[in-house]
Structure formats: C-alpha cells, structure tokens
Amino acid sequence: MRITLKNLSRTYSPPQQTRIQAVRAVSLDIPSGSIYGIIGKSGAGKSTLLRLLSLLEKPDAGALYYAEQRVDDLPPRELIARRRRNGLIFQNFCLFASRTARENIAYPLEICGRSRGAIQERTAELLELVGLAGRGDAPISALSGGQKQRVAIARALANEPAILFCDEATSALDPQTTRDILDLIRRIKQKMQLTVVLITHQMEVVRDICEYVAVLDNGSIVETGRVQDIFVRPQAQITRDFLAHLTAGPAAPRAGSFVRWSAEGGQYTLRFVGAQTGEPLMSELVRRYPVSFNIRAGGIQYLPEQDIGTLVTDLTGEPEAVAQAIEFLRNSGVIVEESV
Amino acid sequence: MSFVLLLQLVGEATGQTLLMLLLSTLCSLALGFPLGVLLCVTDPALGIAPRPLAHQLLTRLVNTLRSFPFIILMILLFPLARWLVGTSIGTVATVVPLAIAAAPFVARIIETALQEVDRGVIQAARAMGSSNWQIVRKVLLPEAWPALVSGITLTIINLIGYSAMAGAIGGGGLGDLAIRYGYQRFRPEVMAAAVLVILLLVELIQFIGSRLSAAFLSRR
Numbered sequence A: 001m002r003i004t005l006k007n008l009s010r011t012y013s014p015p016q017q018t019r020i021q022a023v024r025a026v027s028l029d030i031p032s033g034s035i036y037g038i039i040g041k042s043g044a045g046k047s048t049l050l051r052l053l054s055l056l057e058k059p060d061a062g063a064l065y066y067a068e069q070r071v072d073d074l075p076p077r078e079l080i081a082r083r084r085r086n087g088l089i090f091q092n093f094c095l096f097a098s099r100t101a102r103e104n105i106a107y108p109l110e111i112c113g114r115s116r117g118a119i120q121e122r123t124a125e126l127l128e129l130v131g132l133a134g135r136g137d138a139p140i141s142a143l144s145g146g147q148k149q150r151v152a153i154a155r156a157l158a159n160e161p162a163i164l165f166c167d168e169a170t171s172a173l174d175p176q177t178t179r180d181i182l183d184l185i186r187r188i189k190q191k192m193q194l195t196v197v198l199i200t201h202q203m204e205v206v207r208d209i210c211e212y213v214a215v216l217d218n219g220s221i222v223e224t225g226r227v228q229d230i231f232v233r234p235q236a237q238i239t240r241d242f243l244a245h246l247t248a249g250p251a252a253p254r255a256g257s258f259v260r261w262s263a264e265g266g267q268y269t270l271r272f273v274g275a276q277t278g279e280p281l282m283s284e285l286v287r288r289y290p291v292s293f294n295i296r297a298g299g300i301q302y303l304p305e306q307d308i309g310t311l312v313t314d315l316t317g318e319p320e321a322v323a324q325a326i327e328f329l330r331n332s333g334v335i336v337e338e339s340v
Numbered sequence B: 001m002s003f004v005l006l007l008q009l010v011g012e013a014t015g016q017t018l019l020m021l022l023l024s025t026l027c028s029l030a031l032g033f034p035l036g037v038l039l040c041v042t043d044p045a046l047g048i049a050p051r052p053l054a055h056q057l058l059t060r061l062v063n064t065l066r067s068f069p070f071i072i073l074m075i076l077l078f079p080l081a082r083w084l085v086g087t088s089i090g091t092v093a094t095v096v097p098l099a100i101a102a103a104p105f106v107a108r109i110i111e112t113a114l115q116e117v118d119r120g121v122i123q124a125a126r127a128m129g130s131s132n133w134q135i136v137r138k139v140l141l142p143e144a145w146p147a148l149v150s151g152i153t154l155t156i157i158n159l160i161g162y163s164a165m166a167g168a169i170g171g172g173g174l175g176d177l178a179i180r181y182g183y184q185r186f187r188p189e190v191m192a193a194a195v196l197v198i199l200l201l202v203e204l205i206q207f208i209g210s211r212l213s214a215a216f217l218s219r220r
C-alpha cells in the first residue's frame, strides 16, 4: 500500500522542559510494495516518525495517507480497525513474557475475535513461515534474539497486514542473525506483497535490503532517493558520514590516527561504480601525473544492482598536478568528493 | 486453664480471624483492585488512557485514606458498618472498616505491580489495534500476574495485623483474644498461643504467596 506523508510534524512539550520538535514538516512518498529505509542518528526522530506512520500517535500538523485514504484523523473505532491491518516489529522485540511463542502470535488474532480453530491453523502456518515450527510452545525467555524477532515478525503478520513497520528491528542482533532476519523480511515482503518501512541507524541495513532511503536529521528529511543513487551521489553531509562509516568499517584506521605525508593535498572520497571497480585506475593515475596517493580506507559495497567501490585517499603533489589527476578520475567516471 | 479450654479458645478465635481475613481480603480487593487498575490506566506517564485530572483526584483520594491512622478510620467507619450490616460489632461488621482501610493500600500495590509492565510491550499491543479494555485484560494483568500475586500476599499479611487491631475493638479473633486474656486478665499463656498462631498464619501465607509467584514466573 502506498503511504504518503505531507508536512507531518510532531512536537513534544514535556512539562518544565523545552519543547522538542521531534519531526519537522516531513513529506515522503513511499511506493506500494517497496522496502523503504529511513536512516538517521540517535535522536533524529526516527521512532517518532514511525509512531506517526503506524498511527500510534497523531501529528500536530500535516496529513498522512494510506493509499488514497487520509488516516491521521480517524475516529477511535476506525483507528483501531486500521491499526489491526498494520504489522510492527521493534528492536527489543516487545513480546508478551506471559505467553508462549504461539500465544504471542495468536494475540492479534484474539483481539480481532477469530475462532479458536482459525487461530490454531493460522499460528501453525506462521510458525512454519518464520522457521519456528516445533518451537510454538516455548516460553519467550527460552528463545534466542533471532528467534524472538521471528516470533515478533510472525505476530506482526498474523492479520495479513498491507504494511510492515520495522523500528531498528535488527539492531539488537549479531551480523549473521541480522542477515537472516533481513532475508526473512525480503522473502515475506515478496510473498505477501507488503510495503515495508524500515527504520535504522545502520547503512548496512539500507544497503542490504532497501530500494529507497530517506535520510532524517534533527527531525527533517535531508535527502531521499533510490538507494543506488544515494550510494553513488550522496548530497547531504550526513549521508556522506553514514557512507564513510560504512566504508571504513570497525577494523579500518580512524581518520585521527592517520599520518599525512605533507601538509598539502586534500582528502578525497572516490567512488567507483560498476565495472570500474575492477580497473587499475589508480596505477594509471600515478603513471600519468606526478602525484602520490595514500589510502586511508576503502572497500566495495555490493548493492543489489551494481557494486560500488569507495576509496578514501589523500592526493599529494603540485596543486596543478593534483587538479589534473582529479580531472582524469572524473573523466574516467569516478565520482570524486572533496571532504571538508 | 486447662489445655483443652485453651485449644478451644484459640481455635474459635482462629476461625474468626480466618473469616475476617477472607471477607476483608475479598472486599478490599473488590474495592482496591479496580482502583489500582484505574490509577495505572489514567496515568499520563504511562499513556494507556491518559486522564490527568481523574488520575490526580484518585491519587489524592488514595493518599488521604492511606495516611489515616487505621484505628481512627475504624472508629469513623463504625456508623457505615452499622448501616451496611446492621451492627457495628462482631466479626462481620469489622470487615467493613477493614476492607475500606485496606483498599487504598491494595490500590497502590496493584498500581505499582502494573507499572512494572514493559512500556514497549504495551505500545506494541496498542499498535496492533488493542482496545484499552483488551490492553488491561490481555496484556497488563497477565504480564503483571507474578507481581500481583506478591502484592495480594502482602495485602493479606497486612490485613492479619489490621484484623488483630480491629478485633480489639469488638471484632473478635486472635487479636481480641490476646488482649482480653493476655493483657486484661493476666493470662500470658493465652496471649502467647494467640501470637504464635498469628505468626504461623503470616509464615504460611507468605510461603504460599511466594511459591505461587515463583511458579508463575518459572513458566515464562
């Protein structure tokens, strides 16, 4: 289902504290059947935005549409009916400790007044779907993090929602489990024709699963687009920071521990798209121009459609030579960003 | 005093105390439990069904009743007891002030137990389209159940103390026995026996309550 946000705003006014504009005039168009990522740092307003999108809270201003229907001002009864057709999963799972895995999955069916037989049948189906057949009677505390998130996913899907909202759904999981859960989300999205809205602070998650991404900073959207395009041509500084973090990875040296060859020469981020990833462009560069380069960090991102190589380097030499070298890179199709 | 007579006295008083306990526990839960749920549900900080004004009023009421010395509350409530059960003395009449005195205590205990429920879980339930009533019945109460059992145990134990006091002003039971025989007639063995039974009762109820609560927890 297509989701449209028009100038959504949400301000909190806690007593005896300054007002917080958590979400500022956010407009987005989330295409039906897409996996849409919303990325932002801690406190950017991601969870608040998701609460607005999932009808948990009402915006102070703006409008929200599911398909063509306006949903931010529904009367209570319709609001509850509408919420029952959304699926939601969370970072810390938010499962009922007093219920077994199966009973957790049964909850959304129970509140809709489904019959015992129908619940039995549907929960068995869902346990199977998320790969937990046979663990239905396990208490929640007996499950691993990945299994808990599978139960949460099954619970979210119980009423065959049109939209699945994920709030940092993989942040509490290790890398392998994260991949498994993302695979599962991708699989069920296909199978159930879901629209998935996924909130995260990890560019890895956006890279691995999303088709579109919106970058949220301090309550405002600073950049939106297809993931492919954002990776190749990030516009906002914060997007570059996210990408730089992704490129560097935890094992790479931090910028501060780097020894420069000389005081001159800027720091550049080079992005190699698709086939260029395999070409010896840098050797060619030093052969042609009297410059040297030093690699700070680098890596290749495997996106669904094409690969993107990223190199964070210093180029040193006569300013003229450096300028020519950059020109050469640009002409070869490399995207060169000068870092500030 | 013969041993048989002592047994008879203590037996009769224990029966009265148990009756008082049973009735006053049921009545104070009937009054305090819904009040505790209301306190929790209307709390703006929890956001289930925020009603700041109602919450304020209920909190004031509960606090006022809780800060009343029990013995004074009892005396004030004698007329109410007379009106409700036709008399202000006797085991059953004592239940009225006991229940009313314990109700605000129960309300607080229930509220505290319910506040422990994970807010994320409540939010998840709301996001799935639960009505407020469903959140209370299918989420809050089951999730807080072990804590509720502990709270109810504590209530009963408190009521044993209260009922001993109530007995002294006309309700009968072990407290009455201890004071009439042990204090007024200098019969220390009767007092000792009554106190012993009270101690055993407290131990027994605490034991059962802890066991139940642990049993509910271990199933999770």
Ligand SMILES: Nc1ncnc2c1ncn2[C@@H]1O[C@H](COP(=O)(O)OP(=O)(O)OP(=O)(O)O)[C@@H](O)[C@H]1O
Pocket (backbone or CB within 6 Å): A012, A013, A014, A020, A021, A022, A040, A041, A042, A043, A044, A045, A046, A047, A048, A049, A201
């Ligand atoms: N109920 C609330 N009352 C008051 N302030 C709030 C409330 N919810 C969120 N905020 C504030 O709004 C801002 C955005 O919070 P939000 O939880 O949406 O951020 P986030 O992007 O999800 O962060 P994180 O990655 O840490 O979860 C923060 O400054 C937060 O303190």
Ligand SMILES: [Mg+2]
Pocket (backbone or CB within 6 Å): A046, A047, A048
């Ligand atoms: Mg958040």
